[in-house]
Amino acid sequence: MAAAPDEASESVKTEPELLEDVKPEIQGCADNEEAALGNGNGVSPKPSSPQAAAPAAVTSQAGSSDVPDRQTLLAVLQFLKKSNLKESADILLRETGILDGEDAHCLSPEQHSDTDGAEHSILSRVTAGSASLSSAPGASANSAHGKVSSGPQDQPDVSAVLSAYTQQGDPALYEEYYSGLKRFIESVLDCHRAELSQLFYPLFVHMYLELVYNQHENEAKSFFDKFHGDQECYYEDDLRILASLTKKEHMKGNETMLDFRTSKFVLRISRDSYQLLKRHLQERQNNQIWSIVQEHLYIDIFDGMPRSKQQIDAMVGSLSGEARREANKVKVFYGLLKEPEIEVPLDDEDEEGENEEGKPKKKKPKKDSIGSKSKKQDPNAPPQNRIPLPELKDSDKLDKIMIMKEAAKRVRLGPDCLPSICFYTFLNAYQGLSAVDVTDDSSMIAGGFADSTVRVWSLTPKKLRSVKGTSDLNLIDKESDDVLERIMDEKTASEMKVLFGHSGPVYATSFSPDRNYLLSCSEDGTVRLWSLQTFTCLVAYKGHNYPVWDAQFSPYGYYFISGGHDRVARLWATDHYQPLRIFAGHLADVISTRFHPNSNYVATGSTDRTVRMWDVLNGNCVRIFTGHKGPIHSLTFTPNGKFLASGGTDARVLLWDIGHGLMVGELKGHTNSIYALRFSRDGEILASGMLCVSMHILGESVKYCL
Known part of the structure; x- marks a missing residue:
């Protein structure tokens, strides 16, 4: 009834x-x-x-x-x-x-x-x-x-x-309830004050939203004006949005605040601090605050000494609080897959011969490097058949042989041996350049522009050519040794190709590992797959309902990941026009995506200020990293797959241990938003970029400003 x-x-x-x-x-x-x-081990207080x-x-x-x-x-x-x-x-x-x-x-x-x-x-x-x-x-x-x-x-x-x-209590008493709790927390010992101070922000938000929802606009405005200055500085953007919600109708159209009200804010508090809070609320019979704690907060209680303010500040800041401890307990196979056995031919200088003294030269022993994996299976690596991966083509094997040769000759980088840097400048871009990607062999560079176009340049003397038409291909001898050259049309050769198809600004581009395809994503909500043989659009993947901020190919090709304004990431395969997996869990836009080196996991960064890792096999979230104080614009894995680096608008670069689900370091030096991160091939150097480029080497930083 x-x-x-x-x-x-x-x-x-x-x-x-x-x-x-x-x-x-x-x-x-x-x-x-x-x-x-x-x-x-963790509680969500029962009502x-x-x-x-x-x-x-x-x-x-x-x-x-x-x-x-x-x-x-x-x-x-x-x-x-x-x-x-x-x-x-x-x-x-x-x-x-x-x-x-x-x-x-x-x-x-x-x-x-x-x-x-x-x-x-x-x-x-x-x-x-x-x-x-x-x-x-x-x-x-x-x-x-x-x-x-x-x-x-x-x-x-x-x-x-x-x-x-x-009625959820007298609206005129909300200020008294909050002030009473504030006075109590300020009166406790220093060791408990830092932990209990975590309650200020979620209680402030929920009490304000409750006043607005029950149409107590005047009391809500007074409550906000009195206490919003007590919140941490990294919540300024959220408070700005909160201040705009002055009526019940405003809440219906704000997804971020609706998520905040319907999801539980996670706090990690020691048992002693929790008992102090509980005893205070019982003695005061403060039902208003207690009901909010029960309904909207998840208190993760641990045994031991209370955490210091520095420890807490390092982990808080996200829209949903800290990550629950059980969220990072799932086993992650972060090791690398065993590489197929490929015989590497010796170089000419490695062959035996006579030196100036007439003595035969000795063969140089091959060095084990990041390019040539050990034949022994990594115990932390996933099973070889855990997810289906494409088979290696002959061209892929040639590329791997080249990588192994270069790795054998590579000099170990360090503070005394810095890498050389090569910059490419886009002239006459008129601030319209919004995305850039370079092939692994530095032969091509692609740029996405605000005018909806994608442009591809050749970085070598070899010009970009398209495949001949069908009528011309029928005349070619398919048994000839140079058939791959004959199918290319020299009349179409040029240093740059323009790709048309998007109907909005292009926000990301990504080359496939075999350099045959190019991905691009746009404000129009589509991800497009372009052929670099014909320089035409092959497929337009439609699944996102709003702008797509990022798209990245898997290290093995075939799969790619996309993230957008609809707050989800999607896993695709090039031969499927519908997504294979939908990774849902972020409370705001997914603006950065990255595949793990073994392709079994993907990482996503969001404007909800969290980094999440997802299992490609089942779509489950296996890691949640909190600590950033702003949207996360860049992610990168170390070549060995053990660590993940993230950077965002808070000008911080954080390093995460994937196996243990912990933050292991913070790299400082930037003063503005970080938009790009990349490790060197040996994993010794991390380059980070905003309006300047920084290289972090074993705790030391070298900065090159543009």
């Missing part, structure tokens, strides 16, 4: 709504403190009232400590009776234990067919102590909205009994 919306006033909820509001309180009465704490959990000595007046709970049960019993749900009423009477033990055992299902006597028994106990309801926040709300009425049978009105839940 449900009342029509027009029949219910703004301050009184319909009966089904009342029942939904009662459920958390009833569950809280049944749960004990041991159940609320769980096993100590329970501080009054129900408070010691008997706190409210010892005529046994009135449980009166609000008994009145709530009576209201539910009345509703069940009106709805002809007598069996449910019987079960409620037995399970809650509100009756004497002997009465509960004596009431059989037949005797429960009429619950009037049971209700009268409960009512007599409730009304005996009804005069002692003045200290709870709910009681002040009742007095503000009307007294509890007593009919001929002394049964309180349902709406009056539950007015504390429907």
Whole structure:
């Protein structure tokens, strides 16, 4: 049964709504403190009232400590009776234990067919102590909205009994509740103050949103003006959005704040600090703050010493708080796949010969490098067939042979041996360049522009050529040794090719490992696959509903990842026009994506200030990294797959240990947003870029400003 919306006033909820509001309180009465704490490894506090959990000595007046709970049960019993749900009423009477033990055992299902006597028994106990309801926040709300009425049978009105839940307390007292908690936290020991101070921001946001949602605009504005200056500086952007939400209608169109209200904000607090908070809320009977803690916060309790402010500041800042500890406990296969055995021919200078003294030269032993993997299987590597990967083509094998040769000759980089740097400048771009990618062999560079075009340049003397037409290809001898050269049309040779197809600015480009394809993503919501043999669009992948900010090829080709404004990342295969996986979990735009070197995982960075790792096999989130104070624009893995680096608008570069799910370092030196990150092939040097380029070498930084 449900009342029509027009029949219910703004301050009184319909009966089904009342029942939904009662459920958390009833569950809280049944749960004990041991159940609320769980096993100590992490809790999301179950709905329970501080009054129900408070010691008997706190409210010892005529046994009135449980009166609000008994009145709530009576209201539910009345509703069940009106709805002809007598069996449910019987079960409620037995399970809650509100009756004497002997009465509960004596009431059989037949005797429960009429619950009037049971209700009268409960009512007599409730009304005996009804005069002692003045200290709870709910009681002040009742007095503000009307007294509890007593009919001929002394049964309180349902709406009056539950007015504390429907109104969520007197809006004029919100400032007092928040100020009281603030004074308490400032008065505790320093070791607990830093941990409990984490409550300020989520409580501030939820209390403000609650005032706005209940259409208390004046109280909400006063509350915001008084306390928004107490929040941490890295929440400024969120507070700016929050300040624009002044009416209930504004909340419906703001996805970020809706997510904040519906998801749980994660706080990591020591057990001692949590007990201090719980005891304070119980003694003050601060139901308003306690209900927010229960409904909207996830308190991850740990045993041990409280964390310092420096430790907390290093991990907080995201839209959803810290990551839950169990979120980073899943095993991740971060090792590299075993490379196929490829024989590397010796160079001419390595062959035996005679030197100037007539002695034969010795062969140079091949060095083990990052390019040539050990034949022994890495214990941290995923099974070879965990996900299907494309087979190596002859051209891929030639590329790997070239990489192995270059790796054998490579000089180890370090502070005393810095790499050489080559810059390419785009002339006459008129600030329209929005994306750049370079092939691994530095033979081509692609740029995405705000005019919806993609341009590809050759970085070698060899010009870009297209394949001949069908009629011309039929005339070519397919058995000739130079067939690959004959199929190219010399008439189309040029240093630059322009690709048309997008209908909005291009935000990212990515070359395939074999240099045969190019990806581009755009504001038009599509990801396009271009052929570098014909320089035409092969496929337009349509799945995102809004602009696509990033797209990246897998190290093995075939797969690619995309992320966009719709707050999800999608895994694609070049031969499927629909996504293979949808990675959903971010609370805001996904603006950076990157494949792990073994292609079994992908990393995503978001404007919700978190980095997530996803398993390609099943689509599950296996890592959540928090610590950034701004949107994350760049990600890169070390070549050995053990570490992940992330950079964002907070001018910080953070290093993450993938195996343990921990932050292992922070690289400082930038003063503005970081838009690019890349490791050297040996993993010894990390280059980061904003308006200048920095190289970080074993804790030392070298900066080249443009």
